[in-house]
Amino acid sequence: SQVEQAKDAAALRAVREHVYDGCRLGVGSGSTVVYAVKHLAELVTTAGLNVTCVPTSFQARQLIIEHGLHLSDLSQTPELDVVIDGADECDPQLNLIKGGGGCQLQEKIVAACGKKMVVIADYRKKSQELGEQWKKGIPIEVVPMAYVPVMNKLRSYGLEPVLRMAQSKAGPVVTDNSNFVVDAKFTAPHNWELLETKLCRTPGVVETGLFVGFASVAYFGMKDGSVSVLH
Numbered sequence: 001s002q003v004e005q006a007k008d009a010a011a012l013r014a015v016r017e018h019v020y021d022g023c024r025l026g027v028g029s030g031s032t033v034v035y036a037v038k039h040l041a042e043l044v045t046t047a048g049l050n051v052t053c054v055p056t057s058f059q060a061r062q063l064i065i066e067h068g069l070h071l072s073d074l075s076q077t078p079e080l081d082v083v084i085d086g087a088d089e090c091d092p093q094l095n096l097i098k099g100g101g102g103c104q105l106q107e108k109i110v111a112a113c114g115k116k117m118v119v120i121a122d123y124r125k126k127s128q129e130l131g132e133q134w135k136k137g138i139p140i141e142v143v144p145m146a147y148v149p150v151m152n153k154l155r156s157y158g159l160e161p162v163l164r165m166a167q168s169k170a171g172p173v174v175t176d177n178s179n180f181v182v183d184a185k186f187t188a189p190h191n192w193e194l195l196e197t198k199l200c201r202t203p204g205v206v207e208t209g210l211f212v213g214f215a216s217v218a219y220f221g222m223k224d225g226s227v228s229v230l231h
């Protein structure tokens with residue numbers, strides 16, 4: 001499909017431009033990253049590159065293992081050279097909404113360990129304002145025992161929180177870190193840095209899907225097969 005080809009084009013460009021022999025790579029989560037890992041494995045094999053991969057989820061860990069790549073973790077590789085990850089939405093200032101796949105906690109930790117965060121996405125994610133295209137709200141990781149008071153607090157911030165329910169399991173989504181996810185819908189644009197701080201200071205909130213000041217560059221696969229680069 002057009003979207004899948006766009007994901008692949010962005011992934012290929014990012015791997016070609018940012019992966020090198022000896023690099024310590026953070027591997028993000030989601031469907032676009034799958035294309036990046038495929039191209040990474042091809043590059044490692046054909047060019048005989050030595051790349052150390054640190055995952056951001058069980059999904060990323062499986063991808064690394066399935067592609068025969070060198071698996072590490074932050075205990076052994078606490079400093080990363082580059083992190084390649086997807087996004088649910090990206091604005092012109094490279095503010096991101098992430099967490100559509102519920103992996104934002106480890107993704108933000110890994111992104112923070114990297115010298116450079118490289119975002120890969122299809123054209124649907126490229127927005128002028130967060131919330132323009134992504135309508136599911138800000139994914140927020142919440143300690144299960146606190147989800148009701150946290151949701152009440154989010155309402156007092158003018159957000160509309162929804163507990164994320166699982167599709168292939170009865171009850172709420174449970175993250176790789178044994179927490180719940182609350183999607184906080186918003187209408188007006190915000191000062192994303194202020195909102196992120198306010199959310200993170202809310203007791204019971206573990207992490208938010210607002211990535212402010214993390215991404216260094218974003219590659220968007222476009223409908224016409226081109227790749228748009230945002231620095």
Ligand code: DER
Nearest residue numbers: 030031032086088099100101
């Ligand atoms: O959940 C996440 O943070 C993913 O990286 C998400 O933001 C992008 O997922 P996609 O590549 O499947 O659109």
